[in-house]
Amino acid sequence: MGALPAVDMSNTFIEHSFIINNFVVMIGKQIKDSLCRVLGDGIQYQWRENNDQIIIPDISINCNTRDRKNVSLTGIPRVIVEVISDSTEAYDRGEKMDIYQKVGVSEYWLIDWRKKQVEIYLNDGREDGTTYFYLYKTVTSLNKEELQLVMFPNLQTDFDELFHL
Secondary structure, eight states, X not given: OOXXXXXXXXXXXXXXXXXXXHHHHHHHHHHTTSSOXXXXXXXXXXXXXXXXXXXXXXXXXXXXXXXXXXXXXXXXXXXXXXXXXXXXXXXXXXXXXXXXHHHTOSEEEEEETTTTEEEXXXXXXXXXXXXXXXXXXEEOGGGGGGOXXXXXXXXXXXXXXXXXX
C-alpha cells in the first residue's frame, strides 16, 4: 500500500521541535525503566485499520514496541501527541485524528505552541462498538497545574517545562 501524502513541513517553526524535545525528555526520563517508550518525531507506524499506510506522529508513548513490520511499529500507542503549526493543524485535527481514533489510541494531545495551549482528547466507545475522541480538557497558563497524562497518572508533567522555548 502507498504512504499517506507528505505534509509540507517547510513552514514549521523551530518551536515545533523544541516542544517535541521538551516532552520526550520530560517523560522519557521517567519511564526509562518500564516497558513503555516515549518516541519522538520520525517513528513510523503501520496499522491494518489504516490499510497499512505509514503515519508518523510527532510523539508517541508505546508500551508495545516489539510489534513491527519492517521499519514500522504496528503496536498501538497509548498516547499520541501532535504539535500543531500553521502547516499541520488541519491534518492533525482531521485525517490524523481520525486515524488515531480508528486504531484505538487512548489519549491524543494537540499542543499549540502559538497559543501555549494543550488540548487533551480521550477515546471512548459508543454502544454500537465504534469509538470517538472527546475533548477531556484544555490546559493553558491559567490552569497549568492540571496538565497530566490521563493514561499515565504517575508521570509528572510540567507546563512551563513543556513550553520552555
